[in-house]
Amino acid sequence: MRIYHRYQTIIEDYNDFIDALRRPLRTTIRINTLKAKKEMVLNMLADLEPEPLPYYEYGYRIEGDRIGNRVEHFLGLIYVQEATSLLPPLIMDLKPGLKVLDLCAAPGSKTTQIAQHMENTGLIVANDNSWERIRGLANNLDRAGVVNTVITRYDGKVIAKKITDYFDRVLVDAPCSAEGTIRQSRMVLYHWGLKNIERLSRLQIGLLISGFKALKKGGILIYSTCTFAPEENERVVSYLLKRFPAARIEPIRISGLKTRPGILSWQRERFNDEVVKTVRIYPQDNDTGGFYLARIRKVGDVA
Numbered sequence: 001m002r003i004y005h006r007y008q009t010i011i012e013d014y015n016d017f018i019d020a021l022r023r024p025l026r027t028t029i030r031i032n033t034l035k036a037k038k039e040m041v042l043n044m045l046a047d048l049e050p051e052p053l054p055y056y057e058y059g060y061r062i063e064g065d066r067i068g069n070r071v072e073h074f075l076g077l078i079y080v081q082e083a084t085s086l087l088p089p090l091i092m093d094l095k096p097g098l099k100v101l102d103l104c105a106a107p108g109s110k111t112t113q114i115a116q117h118m119e120n121t122g123l124i125v126a127n128d129n130s131w132e133r134i135r136g137l138a139n140n141l142d143r144a145g146v147v148n149t150v151i152t153r154y155d156g157k158v159i160a161k162k163i164t165d166y167f168d169r170v171l172v173d174a175p176c177s178a179e180g181t182i183r184q185s186r187m188v189l190y191h192w193g194l195k196n197i198e199r200l201s202r203l204q205i206g207l208l209i210s211g212f213k214a215l216k217k218g219g220i221l222i223y224s225t226c227t228f229a230p231e232e233n234e235r236v237v238s239y240l241l242k243r244f245p246a247a248r249i250e251p252i253r254i255s256g257l258k259t260r261p262g263i264l265s266w267q268r269e270r271f272n273d274e275v276v277k278t279v280r281i282y283p284q285d286n287d288t289g290g291f292y293l294a295r296i297r298k299v300g301d302v303a
């Protein structure tokens with residue numbers, strides 16, 4: 001747990017934070033209404049005692065962790081998705097008919113959820129740069145019955161060279177150091193390093209700028225990570241705000257979910273005051289993994 005020591009200065013209930021990170025996470029699922037009615041699926045899952053999440057009508061915690069073997073999973077009636085992973089689509093103001101870019105989409109947890117909220121209409125471009133992960137994405141789209149999505153394989157940093165000012169919504173669910181996922185897997189401990197965080201921060205800035213250029217004026221972009229590192233969160237958003245006056249941070253409220261404001265400084269670095277409107281999600285607050293979310297509107301043209 002040493003990798004988390006650096007956050008003692010920004011998390012006032014640090015001991016609770018560490019205690020929560022040590023506890024394993026219960027499995028969370030999303031009911032896929034593209035395939036079946038919620039009530040029907042709940043009846044099929046009754047033996048798993050589904051417990052509703054307070055902040056999402058299709059999200060449930062369940063007992064047991066062998067859900068991947070069940071017929072409901074095989075048929076795409078449910079999607080196993082960590083509770084925080086369900087959050088970005090909830091703040092995208094999704095509705096049928098929109099054009100959405102999911103810049104780092106594989107393996108498709110959020111793409112399939114976005115398709116669900118768009119009722120399989122409009123257009124989703126699900127992009128990722130990894131062939132291997134795109135295979136999983138294609139399988140998941142198929143299993144979930146998604147028909148409004150095309151898959152592309154570009155480096156997300158250059159997608160704005162192909163298409164600008166086009167999408168109503170953009171999701172940049174960025175590759176990150178994944179510090180918030182330790183309750184699911186301890187792998188994060190083996191890959192963690194400050195050099196890696198700095199590398200990811202530069203990559204995330206490139207992805208966010210590209211996603212922002214692809215967004216049309218008036219559209220909404222969500223930037224998300226599953227890490228606590230301010231270099232990958234507030235610094236990245238701060239950079240966008242400095243570079244593009246047309247980027248506006250919007251407040252995030254998800255009823256039933258406790259969030260904490262983005263931080264304004266880290267070590268010797270000071271961030272743009274607006275990042276206080278972005279949110280941090282700590283494991284001790286909602287019994288979830290860790291997460292970060294920013295909602296950004298494009299209010300003008302971008303050169």
Ligand SMILES: C[S@@+](CC[C@H](N)C(=O)[O-])C[C@H]1O[C@@H](n2cnc3c(N)ncnc32)[C@H](O)[C@@H]1O
Binds near residue numbers: 106129133156157
């Ligand atoms: C956090 S994961 C995305 C999870 C996905 N949004 C979901 O909900 O299932 C980050 C993804 O970014 C992809 N990625 C990494 N570098 C990229 C790049 N330069 N361009 C596009 N995608 C990239 C990785 O392959 C990985 O699938």
